[in-house]
Amino acid sequence: MAICSPYLLRPLRTFRQACSDISVSHPELIADGIDARANVEKYAVYDYNLAIKNKGRPPRPWRWEIHTAGKSKPVRQSEFFETMSEATRAGKVALAELRAKRAA
Numbered sequence: 001m002a003i004c005s006p007y008l009l010r011p012l013r014t015f016r017q018a019c020s021d022i023s024v025s026h027p028e029l030i031a032d033g034i035d036a037r038a039n040v041e042k043y044a045v046y047d048y049n050l051a052i053k054n055k056g057r058p059p060r061p062w063r064w065e066i067h068t069a070g071k072s073k074p075v076r077q078s079e080f081f082e083t084m085s086e087a088t089r090a091g092k093v094a095l096a097e098l099r100a101k102r103a104a
Contacts (some may be wrong), residue, residue: 047068050061050066051074052091056080063077063079064077066095078090
């Protein structure tokens, strides 16, 4: 059970920060026996997003970047691809690997 929805709070701050703020400022919202920090780590998979960008010169202008929510500097980025679909496909694989590594 998530204490707060990452989709509602994401534009303003990361999911981890929002849950921490809520648990500190409104402890009455947290049911007895629930460790808010444990739940935050469980749902931290939402803290990454994939961006496909046209940053290079033809014939290979496309690249993918994986960002942590709220940060502008990418955690990972690729080499260049010829098409947007190639970059998207490779980026989704890399994002899944990063999330699996984080969950393990």
